[in-house]
Amino acid sequence: MNMPAARRPLTVPEAVAAGFSLDNCPIRDVLNRIGDKWSMLIVVTLGAGPCRFSALKRALPDISQRMLTQTLRDLQRDGLVARAVFPTVPPSVEYSLTPLGLSLLPPLAVLVEWANASHDAIRVARAGYDAEGV
Amino acid sequence: MNMPAARRPLTVPEAVAAGFSLDNCPIRDVLNRIGDKWSMLIVVTLGAGPCRFSALKRALPDISQRMLTQTLRDLQRDGLVARAVFPTVPPSVEYSLTPLGLSLLPPLAVLVEWANASHDAIRVARAGYDAEGV
DNA sequence: CAGCATCCCAGTGGATACTG
DNA sequence: CAGTATCCACTGGGATGCTG
Numbered sequence: 176m177n178m179p180a181a182r183r184p185l186t187v188p189e190a191v192a193a194g195f196s197l198d199n200c201p202i203r204d205v206l207n208r209i210g211d212k213w214s215m216l217i218v219v220t221l222g223a224g225p226c227r228f229s230a231l232k233r234a235l236p237d238i239s240q241r242m243l244t245q246t247l248r249d250l251q252r253d254g255l256v257a258r259a260v261f262p263t264v265p266p267s268v269e270y271s272l273t274p275l276g277l278s279l280l281p282p283l284a285v286l287v288e289w290a291n292a293s294h295d296a297i298r299v300a301r302a303g304y305d306a307e308g309v
Numbered sequence: 310m311n312m313p314a315a316r317r318p319l320t321v322p323e324a325v326a327a328g329f330s331l332d333n334c335p336i337r338d339v340l341n342r343i344g345d346k347w348s349m350l351i352v353v354t355l356g357a358g359p360c361r362f363s364a365l366k367r368a369l370p371d372i373s374q375r376m377l378t379q380t381l382r383d384l385q386r387d388g389l390v391a392r393a394v395f396p397t398v399p400p401s402v403e404y405s406l407t408p409l410g411l412s413l414l415p416p417l418a419v420l421v422e423w424a425n426a427s428h429d430a431i432r433v434a435r436a437g438y439d440a441e442g443v
Numbered sequence: 444c445a446g447c448a449t450c451c452c453a454g455t456g457g458a459t460a461c462t463g
Numbered sequence: 464c465a466g467t468a469t470c471c472a473c474t475g476g477g478a479t480g481c482t483g
Contacts, residue, residue, distance in 0.1 A: 201428035202349075202421050209420075210344015212456070215336075228465050239457055244466060254434025265464040275430050282423040286343075287336050289416040294335035296409050300388025346476075362445050373477055378446060399444045400483085448481080455474085462467075
């Protein structure tokens with residue numbers, strides 16, 4: 176007998192075929208977060224271990240504290256990052272990945288590998304495309 | 310002797326540690342494309358097979374032709390999508406994935422699986438976070 | 444059919460200054 | 464230290480209308 180298709184993770188074509196191309200879908204949701212400028216950089220940075228606010232700011236040299244705070248809040252809201260406040264003076268706050276956040280690292284690593292492996296090809300393609308335009 | 314680390318694909322922490330957090334890096338580049346609203350949807354749609362412009366528009370119900378054209382051009386520029394013009398009357402244009410574009414499908418599928426598997430957890434986390442705010 | 448051109452709005456993200 | 468508050472510029476992206 177065939178398994179009920181809806182109970183296992185959808186493959187890419189299946190997801191599209193099933194009408195998940197709109198924003199009712201997990202993929203869009205996840206892609207939005209992955210796509211923003213800082214989320215994944217923060218996730219991989221925290222992947223190396225828990226980190227305090229100021230340490231994160233140092234690790235991400237060109238992020239503004241506004242975006243750091245905001246992105247951290249978003250990640251926390253999505254359950255990817257945990258925030259621990261130690262009521263010392265001055266206050267210290269430590270951020271870390273939750274189990275859910277940790278589980279994102281492997282898929283992300285796959286993507287990063289592809290990015291590294293394909294970057295040269297992409298640059299060549301761009302150069303060729305742009306050259307034609309002249 | 311130890312291998313020169315720079316010659317193999319970087320892992321996520323390595324990439325960050327190596328100072329690739331800025332925009333000199335492949336990852337940013339790829340994440341930008343992945344993050345935009347339509348690129349990946351088009352890629353997975355073309356993953357099912359070559360497709361004409363109007364067919365793509367039908368497959369992606371809520372995309373505007375402006376964004377379809379533009380995203381297609383970007384993907385073509387990056388060497389992920391090929392554009393074949395058949396000089397018939399009226400003209401027909403077929404889009405398809407290049408080998409490079411095809412090679413992106415598996416990494417993407419991994420991410421989609423994660424998205425499907427984690428979506429519920431994310432929704433729960435959000436609900437919990439938002440509830441506290443009350 | 445497969446686009447390009449134009450206009451316009453909303454959201455994203457940067458800079459800066461201030462606070463518990 | 465770890466934020467919040469304001470202001471502002473840029474651009475992604477939608478709507479519409481025209482063309483080879």
